[in-house]
Amino acid sequence: MTNQTHSICPLCNSLEVKFYLKDKKREYLICNSCELIYVPKSYHLTSVEERSRYVKHDNSIDDPSYLNFLSRIVGPLLSNITNIDSSEGLDFGCGPGPVLKKILEKSNLVLEEYDLYFKNDKELLKRNWDFIVSTEVVEHLIKPGEVLIDLWKIINEKGFLAIMTRLYDGVENFNAWYYKGDPTHICFFSKNTFNYLAQLFNCEIQFFDKDIIILKKK
Template structure:
């Protein structure tokens, strides 16, 4: 078995609970769930549909507004944006449109596809998505292809705690979460995209830029 980020074969068992095992890459520190513990695609979609990820949910829009603020503080309104893994409601796009940005949505789980297969973007947002991706290498290749040469990727995900606290961590209770990252793992993801990482005022939001 190879790591889904760096390709290393240095994989060991990191933790186990009643529902799943968690493996860890010794090279890039990715912690991931083996495929035999994945939900089916239908189960995954059903779980997402239980979430109230709508424009009417103030808690959800407040959560997304932090991404909007990061973008507004750093990038002009003429930048093109792709919301990768937008969800059925594509709420981030709606919030960005209200601020004057052009944002397209992409989420194959909900049959939301890019209109132009050749288009590239100034910014690609991966907000609470990368922890769900089954084909992480393929998705990173897709993102790299769609990113302009000087473009920026914005990743939002929680970094995992130390080993003593990992099995107590709320993030692993969501069975659709199958990839877990340390700051080193984020650095490796950035390297895959020929980018470097800079932090923001939000501890779970990372900018990957040239």
């Protein structure tokens, strides 16, 4: 069992962390401060293993079910953009194919793409953006707190961060939750976890469906 006395929450850096459960493959810890559930480092895949799994994901522009899944974020994005013609956005964690970029082109939105494994142009992380969208990414982050704070810094005033990730709605159901079965999923957020981030960033928060969250600068 992980020595939880030496574990620090990767989102809020709290020491108020405790063992939650262990399944057949991994252990899970939960932070009492922000409610993040996360997997200890000893169970993480290597970067080579992780990239290999991403390549195998059938997340292409030619997959109708994936297109329908991803297209659900378009409405929340458009409802928060004041001037579509002049807004510039970044797809953080875009994956190997330009799926979201192609979807948003139909709404005349300009979207640049960054991905650690497939489009690792660090210069994009030095620019400022009107909005950043990150779909099915935060659950993979080793240091979610550090990454989200860095992204927040490069969002313009009145801009926003749009995130898509499945939220757990009660720890009593977590053990049977399909979403934790992916070995690349190492961080799991609840609504309260995102409310913590909204308080940290002093920003507005919006929830759409069960998996879309927008953090918007005031």
